[in-house]
Amino acid sequence: MIASRTVFAFILAITLFGSAAFAQEGVTRLKTTSGVTALVKQESVGEFVAICVFVKAGVAEEDGVTGIGNLVARSLFGSNESHSREGVQQSIQEVGGSLEAIWNPDYTLITCVTHRSAVDDALYLIGQAIRNPDFDPETLREALKGVETDAKREGTESFRVAYAALRARLFEDGPYRLPFGGSMDNQRKLNQATCKAYFNKRFIPSNTVVSIVGNVQVDKIEDSLKSAFFDYDRTPPRPTRVIKSQTTADRSLVRRTANTATDLVATGFRCPGLRDKDYPVAKVLEAIMGGGKSSRLFRKVRDSAGLGYAVGSYMPSLSTEGMLMAYVEYAPNHVGADGNPITPDAVVALITDSVQSLIKDPPTNAELERAKRYAAGVHQLAHQRARDRAFYLGWMEIAGPGALLDSDLPLLIAKVTIDDLKRVATKSLAFQASVVVTPAR
């Protein structure tokens, strides 16, 4: 029944896709009796509905068992109390096949994009997964394989290697210093019992936020949520102590290798995180530093020095403590303007000059205005898919500042002044950690 319905849904989606009037958005906040927060953004058009379920089960909630969150996230859609592993997989196909669970340093996220007629079934399936998964041995074995593949892949991606190295320098003592996803050694020791114990402690209503975006009716969603989460009622454990991390005093260049053909040099800085009131200022700072092709980094490194194809900045979505990263990826035999091969130290100097210019030469009004429009524009463009609209809504809620920040952020960005930038740049850019990742021989 569900299968044939999905085919109908696809046919309908094909024929109706694109016909529309303006979507009128408004977010309704719901709370189940057990304490799950749900945010429903009702849109008047579209056939697809995106569901994001966030559970605060990130690196800070692992209690030292690094990697357990990642393994549990990968095992949520194995067998459960009501269905076999095959049955669950079959049901996932029936709601469109896009249901997945991923682990993130701040949360575990379940995402599903489905036809609006299948929302009820999708929520039921998600409810089953976060109420009573089995963590059967076969599922855990599969999950472990996935972790292993991902770990191997990380070794081939110089950007990820650099990111991990910079976190270790910038967040000494804090949870973000740890390898995201955990180590294989740790994860091989985990079993059904340890996974269940962790799951029961962290997957609880007060740690859960559901965000739903699409052409849905709020009252129907409320009914579906009640039914999907009816006995999801575990009580919260004692709150996790938040450890404020220190930045290491070691300022030497970190050297790493990866299975790549290129060199990558990156520098990182601590900056206001999502919960900080200066987060919008940090977004503008990032835009001036390395956002887009008119940023200082791009102009200095790529346009003027002709160095690197991949040049830019990255501000990861970390909620408690923020980080800003500037990077350049280039051929190891790249010859500089003087006719000699360029050294990683010279690239670090080039990036440092560009970044530190933000303190020495504060932005002009024109530069500030462009950066504000760019930062706000990027935020707007990141909301084109229903899945992304659901993500931002839920992420802002689970991470602390609240769902409203999603719509307020462009307004807050518009209010950023040059003085704000000077203040945050002076504080954030005072210490930098640098890493060079070279090809493994």
Next chain:
Amino acid sequence: MQLTPRLIVRATKFVALLCVSFFVGSLPAHAQRGNQSLLVETGTQLSVLPNGLRLIVKEQHVTHLVTVDVWVKAGAGKELRRELGAAHYMEHMLFKGTAKRKPGEIDAAIEDLGATLSAGTNYDAAHFYTTVDTKFTSQALEVLSDALQNSVLDQTEMDHERSVILDEIVRAQNDFRKQARNQLFEQLFPDQPFGRPVLGSSDSIRNLTRDTLQKFYEKWYAPNNTTIVVVGDINLKEADRLVRDQFSTWAKRDLPAATATEPTSATLLPQPAPQPSDARLIGFPLGIREDITAAAAAKCLAMLLGGARYGKIADGVKSVFTQPEEDPLPKKTLTGKPVILQASLDLVEVDVDFMTNGGAFSILTVAPATSMNAVQQGVVSALRKLQKTPVTSQELEAVKRQAIGKLLFASETGGGQAYSLGEWDARGDFSRSEKLLDAITKLKPKDVLTLADRLFEPARTVVTDFVGRVAR
């Protein structure tokens, strides 16, 4: 099945929905060829300016955004051997200044609008695109118009960009899949530009002169070789007005005569690799230009075969490893070492590349080099099975859902739709972008069988071991 009240309500609802979908799907197409405007069923419209510039508009008011994507049929497939890399180089240089704007000012002008300007090059075309707030559509078109018509190709900027492109070529080696495909195309399409890398080679980029680039620009960057795709919160009338404002003075030019490029027949021959390789490619000239049913079948065939664990190739490989008596394996590898009978298939990637030369169908397998010949036997066994036995309806429905899901996901944004429309237009007919969904929906097992029978012909198969670093 027990019909509960809930199921009955759902069934009724779906019959109603289906009726609506059939009604909308059967709306007649409007053709207004007299005034050079064509309205196709799905609401996508085409307008052609007197200078030959094509404008495709898809009106969509889901967000207050408009994507402008300019496609110039000046891809790597248009390059002469001495121009290798020019199409992609030109893509870089288009942002490097005009008589009116200095280097950096083209990007800055778009970023002033809160957007980014991006570009890409493939064998058929180069394209330049941005997504802006509706109110900035006119400004975005003005910037693109200036860049396309008035590029100065400054020598100093060209030299700066040369080192950037050389870095890009090295960076491309990080993706062994792309490198492997380049290697396959070289053998599938020898003596054709489609057999040469889009980025060019380090040598060709070092030696490319401004004069060569200037000639390439003058030869191909013309309104009658260009299509502007506009998707989003704008109607045809307004888009047409804005485009005419910016592009109507661009003078039409005579284009070089198209040279026919036919896929080459190759022979089935596992080429001994210089060293045992962990990656092997099997490729076939696709030979699809206009047949949309065949295109849909190719998409589904790729999905049926792919996947390291659950696809038909994985099944074929498993059967080889588990039934050595019935399907004997070569006892020795090319290096003379014994075959290790261990089913270890790390990766299977099946790709369909639609191109104006007919395109390619490629299968990449990654496994320990010692198992590779056995893996190939498994691949061949899977392909032969598909030539003999039609897939079941259930199997086909499952891959159709996946294929449709992927296409719909790709076209959820204005940028995704503009890309698809522009890419298909560069290949000859933008309406195939939307017809493909319909063709997949209607696909029958016999269509897949027909394609498999034609495609997997031993005499037209190329097998090659990837020479290079396999990062997995």
